[in-house]
Amino acid sequence: MVLGGCGKGTENTSGETAQADGLTVVTSFYPVYLLAANVTDGVEGVTLKNMTQPQTGCLHDYELTTEDMKTLEGADVLFINGLGMESFMDKVMGQYPDLFIVDTSTGSVTLAGDDHGHAHEGEEDGEEEVNAHIWLNPSNGVKQAEVICDALSQADPANADKYAANTATFSESMESVIAQAEAINAAPGTEVAVFHEGFPYLTDLCGLEVGVGIYADENEEPSAKEMAEAAEEIKEDGIKLLLAADDAGMKYAETLAAETGATVVELNPITSGELNKDVYRLGMERNLQILTEALS
Ligand SMILES: [Zn+2]
Numbered sequence: 001m002v003l004g005g006c007g008k009g010t011e012n013t014s015g016e017t018a019q020a021d022g023l024t025v026v027t028s029f030y031p032v033y034l035l036a037a038n039v040t041d042g043v044e045g046v047t048l049k050n051m052t053q054p055q056t057g058c059l060h061d062y063e064l065t066t067e068d069m070k071t072l073e074g075a076d077v078l079f080i081n082g083l084g085m086e087s088f089m090d091k092v093m094g095q096y097p098d099l100f101i102v103d104t105s106t107g108s109v110t111l112a113g114d115d116h117g118h119a120h121e122g123e124e125d126g127e128e129e130v131n132a133h134i135w136l137n138p139s140n141g142v143k144q145a146e147v148i149c150d151a152l153s154q155a156d157p158a159n160a161d162k163y164a165a166n167t168a169t170f171s172e173s174m175e176s177v178i179a180q181a182e183a184i185n186a187a188p189g190t191e192v193a194v195f196h197e198g199f200p201y202l203t204d205l206c207g208l209e210v211g212v213g214i215y216a217d218e219n220e221e222p223s224a225k226e227m228a229e230a231a232e233e234i235k236e237d238g239i240k241l242l243l244a245a246d247d248a249g250m251k252y253a254e255t256l257a258a259e260t261g262a263t264v265v266e267l268n269p270i271t272s273g274e275l276n277k278d279v280y281r282l283g284m285e286r287n288l289q290i291l292t293e294a295l296s
Contacts, residue, residue: 005150005164006145006146006149006150006153006163006164006167007146022045022046022047023045023046023047023076023077023152023155023156024047024049024074024075024076024077025040025046025047025048025049025075025076025077025079025152026048026049026050026051026071026072026075026077026078026079027048027049027050027051027078027079027080028051028052028059028078028079028080028081028085028086029050029051029052029056029058029059029081029085029086029271030050030052030054030056030057030270030271030272030273030275031081031135031270031271031280032079032080032081032104032135032144033048033050033054033275034270034275034276034277034279034280035104035135035141035144035145035148035170035280036048036079036148037275037276037277038145038166038167038169038170038277038280039145039148039149039152039163039166039167039170040152040163040166041166041277042162042166043159043162043163043166044159045156045159046152046156046159049071049075050071050275051068051071051072051078052068054272054273054274054275055272056271056272057247057269057271057272058085058133058197058198058217058269058271059081059085059086059087059088060085060087060217060219061087061217061218061219062086062087062088063088064088064091064092069091069092069095072092072095072096072099075096075099076100076155077099077100077101077102077151077152077155078092078096078099078100078101078102079102079104079148079151080101080102080103080104081103081104081105081132081134081135081144082103082104082105082106082132083105083110083130083131083132083134084129084130084132085132089101100151100155102147102148102151103147104144104147104148105132105134105144105147106143106147107143107146107147108134108137108140108143108144109134109137109139109140110130110131110134111130111131111200111201111204112129112130112131113129113130113131113132113197114129114131114197114213114215131197131198131200131201133197133198133200133201133269134201135198135201135270135280136198136199136201136202136269136270137201137202137204137205138174138177138178138181138205138284139174139178140201141174141280141284142170142171142174145167145170145171146167146171148163148167149163149164149166149167173281174281174284177281177284177285177288178205180285180288180289180292181202181205181206181288182205183292184206184207184288184291184292184295185206185207186206186207186208186295188207189209190207190208190209190295191208191209191210191211191212191237191238191239192208192209192210192211192239192240192241192242192243193210193211193212193213193214193230193233193234193239193241193242193243193253193256193262194210194212194213194214194242194243194244195213195214195215195216195242195243195244195245195249195250195252195253196215196243196244196245196247196249196267196269197213197215198245198269198271199243199245199267199269200213202243202267202287202288202291203243206288206291206295208291211233211234211237211239212230212233212234212237212239214226214227214230214249214252214253214256215249216248216249216252217247217248217249218248221248221252222252227252227255227256230256231256231259231260234256234260234262235260239260239262240262240263241262241263241265241294241295242256242257242262242263242264242265243265243267244264244265244266244267245266245267245268245269246266247269250264250266263294265290265291265294266290267287267290267291268283268286268287270283270284
């Protein structure tokens with residue numbers, strides 16, 4: 001039998017069934033779950049679980065719970081985002097040394113991360129960080145789905161055709177999302193301010209430049225100096241839009257909006273929500289629609 005592979009469309013004509021004992025697939029967190037849900041949609045015998053709670057958000061500095069570790073019991077494969085998003089992998093590998101772990105970031109196009117001007121734990125000073133929020137570029141989402149498809153085809157060859165067909169369907173649905181982003185066609189040099197580290201992947205897609213980036217989370221907040229400099233830059237560079245998520249960064253966006261007269265635009269980093277495969281596409285489409293309206 002010749003397999004079409006995960007990068008191209010294949011017609012599913014085989015009538016094969018899943019392994020008798022089924023396949024248990026676990027994802028590290030929400031966006032990886034959504035991508036895996038697209039690849040495994042309707043494939044019999046596959047149980048898909050998300051290791052962390054769907055409201056967890058990004059996994060920066062996340063501590064695994066006993067419950068999370070229990071979810072990995074009996075898993076055949078664990079899909080992670082990679083690029084350092086899962087800083088707890090030593091613990092997972094220590095407890096489950098035989099687990100098939102797949103890094104879905106392979107092949108994705110990455111942006112440089114924000115180094116906040118200092119070294120994080122375990123990093124050399126000045127080492128360049130990679131921005132791990134790759135799923136916010138739909139082309140990367142497709143790449144991640146293809147990595148998932150390849151690994152599942154290896155773990156469960158009987159259903160390889162089905163994974164490939166699902167991945168092709170997902171890839172096709174992303175083509176219109178990418179076209180929607182390209183249609184935004186922002187005027188060259190249009191700058192925005194971003195308040196979520198994932199949003200540079202969205203702005204990059206739409207031809208927008210990040211003039212100001214403030215990345216706050218539970219553990220880190222901008223200093224008064226950084227906020228003052230950001231306000232100055234927003235005014236000097238004529239930045240009109242402040243792109244924030246409904247998270248820790250929102251209050252800083254609102255503060256700067258009040259100081260500068262710029263407008264806060266809320267976008268979805270697709271890090272939490274309903275465990276439904278369509279949320280990835282719908283979230284992307286909505287983000288691009290909001291950006292299109294805000295820029296017009
Ligand atoms: Zn994040």
